[in-house]
Amino acid sequence: MRTILLATAAALLTGACAGDRPGEPTEAQRGDGTDTIELAEFPNRPYWGDTHLHTDTSVDAFGFGVRLGAEPALKFARGDTVTATTGMKAQLDRPLDFLVISDHSDAMGATRRLYDAPRILVRDPTLRRWYDMMHDSPEQSTRAVGELITAAANGTIPEALIDPERQAAATRELWDSHLDLLDRYNRPGEFTAFAGFEWTLMPDGNNLHRVVMFRDGSVKTGQVVPFPGIDTTPERLWDYMEAYEANTGGRVLAIPHNSNLSNGMMFELVGPDGGAMSADYARRRARYEPVVEATQIKGDSETHPFLSPNDEFAAFGVAGWELGNLPLTRRSTPDMYAGSYVRNALLRGLTLEQQMGVNPYAFGLIGSTDSHTALATGDEDNYFGKHTGNEPRAGRALESQNLGTAEGRFGWHYLAGGYAAAWARGNTRAEIFDAFMRREVYATTGPRMVLRLFAGFDFAENDWDGDWVRTGYTGGVPMGGELQDSGRAPVFLISALKDPEGANLDRVQVVKGWVDADGEAQERIYDVAWSDMDGERRRVSGRIPAVGDTVIRREATYDNTIGAPELRATWRDPDYRPGQRAFYYVRVLEIPTPSWVLFDAKRFGFDLPPDVVEANVIQERAYSSPIWLKPRRRPGDAPLIMDEG
């Protein structure tokens, strides 16, 4: 009798966490993937992933209504069909190669626990109100989380929800079972599941969020728990990361995102105390934050028309988001933009490097989704919403957003989200993580263009006739790399191949930033290849005619009768000056295509205001990580800060 009861008790106790999942992970699945698969000689293709996905463990995502956890998220990302929270079948058009589930470290799992708690035990009046709202209706639940985020921004979250001691045990338990799940889904050579979390620092509502991503399996990641973001600083996060690496021998990096909602605080010229930035701060920042998420559902952070008045494509994904910080508790003014967008941050990095010998903002670029639906999709025709409150349904495009309601941010301001592409020699944790560390990664706003970029001093037009990828790696550096000035202009090999299931390409541009002789940061955009460049679209007084537009608005269709399947360029910087400190990154533009908003209007059969229609004929794009040109080093210069691994 006793044995039976014990067995029953054990079954009941484990019942909540057992279920539908793969068997025990193998040694290969549990580690970082080193020596588990055959690797290519050079990175052979971009591996596609999302480094920024929330599930029902995230305090806000659960409140917004999502009821899918990490397991369906992993299944969806690897290509399986899952059922979304609102009941629709959901599947990716093409599987992803890797995924970072990045649930908020603060109050991890707390809304789910609050929701599941017996009501009489919820004593705090605010929590009790949120509890009732969450149980009332999806709309009320979404409102409750809107209040919660504003409370987080204002530092008025009820103690009961965020008390570290109270939270610690719950987080430990969640994290351990989560790591086990990740190992089970991690399949070297097929699909990589990374451990990570989102660190949600938000002073006064200004978004300083980072996604933290680990290279390692559960043996190492199980030695820590996610680091909370409330009431701390980036330096404390780096301390945590440094301690993790020292104690476990593992590796970890952090990816800032939504600088566009930081009111200028993400990429400041000054140090955290408002004084001059220290070299130590800069060095640590560069060391632990090698990559920035430049585009996602909550807008595009590449640049802003105010900062780049000569860039005719600068307005992508800016509308709505430029108004203020994340919860719109503080409005933005143009003087803040310089610290909010990545192109300008790259420029600031050059200036700071000139001043103190270290560049804090020498980062690569990726895209991701930041979806709070547990569904990692960045595809326009398969947009599952920012959160469960705007999973596919007729009204979502024209409604006000849940944060900053009635302040000018509407559903249609959401982008479908982007992806991260990593040039790696194979699909393992180690290979993809290391690609992030050496910044050999790029961002897209959803389409899977294949973008190669090499820089050297001896590349020539006829390199394309041979094995140019080998030439690129052996005779130069790939995206993310650094060149030492040699007294000659750098030459770039650039190839952009369209997404085979997507739209043709309009043009390829090089964005150059440099510090001029007066110490002023400058930027310039060069069109280096475009479709029909010797025919209809010959350059006229410095300008290239627009590629055209085949989008049928009502049908949400386009055709590939314009544009090119591939654009290549061998480009030598015509404005090179010896000793110049510069960066170069590539932007690839597709021909105009319909955004998710037009797909929605067609699918649900409703009319959009004409200005909304036109704003949703878009040119999707890719941003490469930059290559930096550095002045020749002299004795006494500060040491290089390139990754030693």
Added chain:
Amino acid sequence: MIRKLLRDPLAHFLVAGAAIWGLLALAGDPVDPASRTIELSRERQAGIALGFERMMGRPPTDAEMDWAIERWIREEVLYREALRLGFDEGDAIVRRRLATKMDELAGAEAEVARPSDAVLEQWLADNPGAYAMGGTVTFEQAYFPSERAARAAMTEASPEGEPISLPRSVARMPLTEVRVVFGREFAAELSALAAGPDWQGPIGSGYGWHLVRLAKRDGGSGPPLAEIRDRVEADWRSATIAERRQRAYEVLREAYTVEVE
């Protein structure tokens, strides 16, 4: 004190556990929630100890055990009072939890079952689609921006094609990878070709048109069970659990009539 309970995961657990014990009680365990006598059987004590051990990763000390029992008794008193006051009725959480537990019980056996190879072989045979790798292909291709140019080049012994950043030739590339690199349309059309020494096509792709010399095609059937046993077992398990839950529900459901106003 109640706030302290709220912050304690064990409390959450015990509330759920209490509901389950209640369910078991209804199924024959002689505990009357309305009774004012609390009997602490050895089995119950073992259950409490086990709960502690699962939470802390070690058995409780005597003091901790006393404390855990004290807490259990406190909870039992509150639980019975709650039942007496009818708190369990009309509570959406209790309702949902009990329903979930019923569901889980129906699938519980499959959760721990160790299916034999024969069972899994049968499952694999019944569901081949999910595991088929589609085999590998070895081919050369030449790219053309237009179909006309591709057709014109068919007369050449070894068509050159136009430059594009796609592999000119690949060896033993899985069809899944062909789909990623060359696109879906190309992979589908390539699958329809017979291997042979001649150039064939043109076949279309998202990039344009291709002439193809398909040297070899390997496999195409699913991998052996031994290679993918974990995955097959997991899929078998989830399908079996779902099926048993559904079957159990249907048996119960049959006894009910639903009248919708």
